[in-house]
Amino acid sequence: MKKKLMALILCMVIALGLTACRMPSDGKRDADNSDVTQSQTQSYEAKDITVAALKGPTAIGMVKLMEDSKEKKTANNYDFKIAASADEFSSLLIKGDVQIAALPCNAAATLYNKSNGKIKVLGINTLGVxxxxxxxxxxxxxxxxxxxxxxxxxxxxxxxxxxxxxxxxxxxxxxxxxxxxxxxxxxxxxxxxxxxxxxxxxxxxxxxxxxxxxxxxxxxxxxxxxxxxxxxSTDGSTVVTGVIAVNADYYEKNKAAVAKFMEEYENSVDFVNSNVDTAAEYVEEFAIFKAAVAKKAIPYCNITFIKSNEMKTRINQYLTILYESNPSSVGGSMPDDNFYAE
Missing domain, CATH: 3.40.190.10 (Periplasmic binding protein-like II)
Known part of the structure; x- marks a missing residue:
């Protein structure tokens, strides 16, 4: 009888020890972590964001995002506008009626200079085309x-x-x-x-x-x-065709929403480069180009997603060469560091 009692006590001690290993010292961390995760998920509210892009390679990288938005699968509510020229949405981007836009790199620099810093660049979306x-x-x-x-x-x-x-x-x-x-x-x-x-x-x-x-x-x-x-070139530079820009005021007030967009946009770029046939169908669906043309063109469009320090280095090198050729090509002066989003 004593042997059975001792065995029972030993089992209880082992069980308690295993429980203690799994549970934090205060017994609350798992619950707290669950609450934090739930709170983080619930704290983000979808934003209505108007996104403009040119009819060409600068828009092709976002077609999967456009498709996901149509299917209501995105973190934000996007309204996409495809234009033939950046002039169609430049003033709207400055005013904030368009919050995010894909446009030529030098056009973004010119717009930044002429608007006294009312836009910022988030990333490079297209290299040479x-x-x-x-x-x-x-x-x-x-x-x-x-x-x-x-x-x-x-x-x-x-x-x-x-x-x-x-x-x-x-x-x-x-x-x-x-x-x-x-x-x-x-x-x-x-x-x-x-x-x-x-x-x-x-x-x-x-x-x-x-x-x-x-x-x-x-x-x-x-x-x-x-x-x-x-x-x-002798400076390690490359051609930077298109960038993603954001209205500066909107960016400062809605960084979480912009971050969500960038995350979804990067996924879209990856999809387009990895699933050319399907991406080409989306290109035609959104009236950018015919699918047969897009299917052959996408591998040559240099669609990419570059941000942070690499973005800044590449853009600065490229704009410097344009500036040396003709200062008006970048709006009269090289953009300062505020041109780049954090």
Whole structure:
């Protein structure tokens, strides 16, 4: 009997010891942690956020987020506006009627300077999307552009400065060694290329590159402008095409909502790059481009998600080169540190 009693007492002691190992010393931590988690979940309230983007690569990275928003699966309530030009929403972003926007990097810098700091940059969403395309097979490097007529768009904007930077780095004079013929739209440059003789050259953005190549089998990608930039530059810089900007006042008052957006946007970028076929269907669904074009173009669009210090370094390097080419390309002066969100 005594042996049975001793065995029972020993079992009770072991059981109590195991319980003590599982329970914090005050016996409340698990409950407290549960309460904190529940409180954190319940404390966030979805915000209504208007997001603008350009009809092109700067919008393609967010199509999964657009789809999730349509299905009511997002943390915030998003209203997406796709525009042909940043001019359509720039003033709205400054006023705060549009809270977040995807726009060209230099346009964001210009807007920051002209508005006295009423916007901030959250991240880079698109690197280089420009390509030198040729009807023929004579251009193998930038130096081979000597003597060529180059059809392109963007006189007085980023494409012009980018092209002239490459030519200069390759030892060519943009005024003497080549003939740059500016057109008002990328589709016009593509049409000029298609109707020209063999050896014609154009600098086009994606997905227009894909469109013109699909229509004419004689056209090929001769140079990836981003790769050529990186090969010729001596400062480690690269082309930064698109950024995500936010109204500065909205950002200061709604950092949690902006953080939620950034988290969901990053997931969208990952999805687009990993699931091209499905992403292409979304691109057509939201009237950005036809799915067949998007499917071929997405791998060449350099859609990305870069934030924090790397974002700041890359943007600053790129804007510095544009500023040295023409100060007005970034709004007259280099943006200060307040240009970058924390």
């Amino acid at each position: 420009l390509y030198i395309v040729e009807k023929g097979n004579t251009v193998q490097n930038v130096a081979d552009l000597k003597g060529k007529t180059i059809y392109t768009t963007g006189k007085g904007t980023t494409p012009e400065y980018t092209l002239k930077y490459l030519l200069k780095k390759a030892g060519l004079d943009a005024e003497k060694d080549v003939n740059i013929e500016f057109k008002s739209e990328a589709s016009e440059s593509a049409a000029m290329l298609a109707s020209s003789d063999s050896g014609a050259v154009a600098m086009l953005p994606q997905p227009y590159v894909t469109t013109v190549m699909a229509a004419n089998s004689d056209v090929r990608i001769a140079l990836d402008v981003t790769k050529e930039w990186e090969k010729l």
